[in-house]
Amino acid sequence: MTTDRIRLEVVVGSVRSGRFGPVVADWFVRLAQDDPRFEISLLDLAVADLPADHTDSPQAQRFRSRVDAADAFVFVTPEYNHGYPAALKNAVDTAKEEWRGKPVGFVSYGGLSGGLRATEQLRQVVAEVHMVSVRQTVSFHRARKRFDADGHTDDGAAIDGHARLLEQLAWWADAVRGVRSHRPYPG
Incomplete structure (x- = not known):
């Protein structure tokens, strides 16, 4: 086991104009920054x-x-039409070996379902690229009503789920x- 800090990428999955994802992602990052x-x-x-056509570009x-x-990821995803956004699928498909053997967690938001249908679908997708999805999720039902103007929430279940x-x-x-440092993932 290494003593280096875990490099966590928090991925904002929505690219829509007027999206709410940055509010949710910023909340998650603010709390996570307290964890050394x-x-x-x-x-x-x-x-x-x-690129949507997966051409090899500088981006x-x-x-x-x-x-x-x-070392790890959190996908912040809305639920659009009972699914996850196309931009997030495109991102998963843009890389391949780079995802392998790494854990991912999900923070979802949406209407009544809180984005949970998007999360369940994403679990299937990340398994195909050999990621390990952790069981714990954070979801915000009626997300826009859960945050104040400063991007804070008092949603106890979400705060507990975050930890x-x-x-x-x-x-x-x-x-x-620890294993990846001396033996590549056999995917």
């Missing part, structure tokens, strides 16, 4: 500018480099990066 185990970066797909190369350097999600990510990240 993590070095946290925000990877916003709206500025990643990934795709930069994206794959960030994915490769990370549990970080615990599970840290456990998996420590377990797999």
